[in-house]
Amino acid sequence: MAKKRIYKGQVLPTGVTKKERNGTVYFYAALGGKNPQICGKGDQGLQDALEAREKYSYQKRQAKREGIGLETRTTHFKSFLDMMNWFMDLAAKQKKASTYKRYLNSAGHLAKHFGSYPVSGIEAVDLEQYRAQRNAEGATDSSVDMDLRLVYCCQVFSAVMVNVT
Numbered sequence: 001m002a003k004k005r006i007y008k009g010q011v012l013p014t015g016v017t018k019k020e021r022n023g024t025v026y027f028y029a030a031l032g033g034k035n036p037q038i039c040g041k042g043d044q045g046l047q048d049a050l051e052a053r054e055k056y057s058y059q060k061r062q063a064k065r066e067g068i069g070l071e072t073r074t075t076h077f078k079s080f081l082d083m084m085n086w087f088m089d090l091a092a093k094q095k096k097a098s099t100y101k102r103y104l105n106s107a108g109h110l111a112k113h114f115g116s117y118p119v120s121g122i123e124a125v126d127l128e129q130y131r132a133q134r135n136a137e138g139a140t141d142s143s144v145d146m147d148l149r150l151v152y153c154c155q156v157f158s159a160v161m162v163n164v165t
Contacts (some may be wrong), residue, residue, distance in 0.1 A: 027049040030056075080151075083116045110151060127151065131148070
């Protein structure tokens with residue numbers, strides 16, 4: 001049977017732990033990462049850990065309702081356009097509006113050039129041709145770099161072939 005975690009007669013909930021060092025009690029909250037987050041010491045640390053854990057649990061429930069990042073399933077993308085559509089749906093849920101708007105702009109240019117390409121079939125030569133074409137259209141290097149970062153993201157996601165929902 002698991003050992004109960006108790007502090008001043010109160011049973012600590014799942015995800016909140018305590019450690020005692022040199023006579024001082026420190027509290028930690030598990031917030032989904034590898035290492036628990038330190039929240040403080042004493043009664044205030046306990047209160048902060050409970051609040052942090054509750055906020056994390058709320059965000060996790062909210063993400064589940066919205067369908068973000070909780071399950072994985074294998075997905076096969078036939079073309080770059082399929083992958084870009086999936087990526088943009090994910091970005092719409094996870095990114096700020098200004099970032100998403102910038103991604104949409106880049107996605108439009110990329111879709112015109114790479115739309116029917118298989119995602120794994122895009123080579124360095126294709127990327128250089130794209131860069132030359134966009135520079136000829138008057139695009140700045142930073143805009144083209146942003147576009148190419150999206151291509152890289154799509155290639156990485158398609159290599160893993162995981163759809164996060």
